[in-house]
Amino acid sequence: MCGSQFMRSGHAPGNGRPCAVPPMKGAQPDASKLQYRIIGRGGRLPASKRDARELKKRVQQMEAKQRLREEQRRRRRRDNLLAAGALAVVLLLAVVLQLAVFSHNPTEAEAKAVEAGLGSPSASASPTPAQTNGPNIPAASTAAGKTFTGQLVLNGSPLGVELDGKKAPQAAAVFASLTAKNFFKGLSCHRLTDAPSFGVLQCGSKDGKGGSDPGYEWGPVENSPADGKYPAGTIAVARGSSTYSNGTQFFIVWKDTVLPQDTGGYTVMGKVTSGLDVVKKIAAGGITPGTSGATDGAPKTPVTIDSFSVK
Numbered sequence: 325m326c327g328s329q330f331m332r333s334g335h336a337p338g339n340g341r342p343c344a345v346p347p348m349k350g351a352q353p354d355a356s357k358l359q360y361r362i363i364g365r366g367g368r369l370p371a372s373k374r375d376a377r378e379l380k381k382r383v384q385q386m387e388a389k390q391r392l393r394e395e396q397r398r399r400r401r402r403d404n405l406l407a408a409g410a411l412a413v414v415l416l417l418a419v420v421l422q423l424a425v426f427s428h429n430p431t432e433a434e435a436k437a438v439e440a441g442l443g444s445p446s447a448s449a450s451p452t453p454a455q456t457n458g459p460n461i462p463a464a465s466t467a468a469g470k471t472f473t474g475q476l477v478l479n480g481s482p483l484g485v486e487l488d489g490k491k492a493p494q495a496a497a498v499f500a501s502l503t504a505k506n507f508f509k510g511l512s513c514h515r516l517t518d519a520p521s522f523g524v525l526q527c528g529s530k531d532g533k534g535g536s537d538p539g540y541e542w543g544p545v546e547n548s549p550a551d552g553k554y555p556a557g558t559i560a561v562a563r564g565s566s567t568y569s570n571g572t573q574f575f576i577v578w579k580d581t582v583l584p585q586d587t588g589g590y591t592v593m594g595k596v597t598s599g600l601d602v603v604k605k606i607a608a609g610g611i612t613p614g615t616s617g618a619t620d621g622a623p624k625t626p627v628t629i630d631s632f633s634v635k
Contacts, residue, residue, distance in 0.1 A: 455568055457494075461542040467497035473597075474503065474634030478513065478606070478627055483576075484598035485559060487634055492546040495561050495570070495593035502572060503632050513627035515575075516611050519619035523579035525603050526562055527629060528572045536564060536571045543568030548589030554581045557600050561591040578603040 467489035476483045489496035502508065513527035514534055530537055545567045554560060554577045562573035567588040576596060583590060596603075606625050614621030 457542045462497040462501040464494040468493040472634040477630040481602040487594040492593040508629045508632040516623040521582045524575040526575040547592045552585045557596040559594040
């Protein structure tokens with residue numbers, strides 16, 4: 325039963341159930357005349373064909389609106405996904421571009437980004453030359469297959485050195501020629517680094533500040549370690565942004581160092597055969613911090629090249 329009392333609408337109070345209007349007392353309901361069907365809360369559907377068609381039309385319109393709303397929701401979800409994807413692509417490109425412009429002169433932050441303090445010894449940047457050597461650069465053939473031995477004297481203390489013309493003939497030819505001209509006498513070692521896995525003393529800049537000589541640049545990079553590991557005692561050639569921007573500068577690795585190789589690496593031209601403790605003592609004297617941080621700058625102990633000779 326729907327309830328003992330009825331509202332005018334035919335509802336039982338409080339229960340929300342649809343009800344039909346009861347017949348009057350003493351009258352029998354005629355099933356052929358009571359042509360009503362329950363369609364919802366308090367509603368009824370006339371059996372008239374016209375009314376049925378009208379109701380059907382309304383139902384169809386309602387269903388069409390529902391489909392439209394659902395389609396709009398789907399489109400919004402799709403647009404949101406596309407927008408999120410586009411943003412991810414933009415962020416990825418930004419990261420790639422940032423990596424692509426990584427400087428050759430490492431800062432302390434960049435050093436930490438490459439295995440907790442790695443960096444790149446380099447001469448000051450200069451215009452990229454053609455990928456051939458000028459006539460003023462000694463030919464690699466003059467040193468090919470040869471081993472040069474000699475001495476590098478820093479602040480009166482000697483280091484035994486060896487240049488490898490078998491693995492780095494172009495570099496050996498250049499530095500054998502420069503030492504023969506006594507080029508390095510009186511020049512300085514202007515840069516010292518002391519970060520985890522990055523300890524070098526860089527020397528040979530003509531202006532004493534790391535500047536390169538655009539009139540004396542050469543290449544290519546030779547004998548660069550594929551794994552980027554430069555063990556203590558290594559003598560390598562500093563360069564600028566191009567693999568043909570080697571010059572007169574070199575660096576002595578005083579503790580095991582790892583350098584990024586993604587732009588070509590650095591020519592390993594030889595090694596210290598004795599006296600590496602001379603460089604370690606200079607490193608122990610400390611660094612005057614430069615623009616690249618506290619672990620990269622000028623050595624507090626000024627370093628002068630008294631002589632550099634090989635034969």
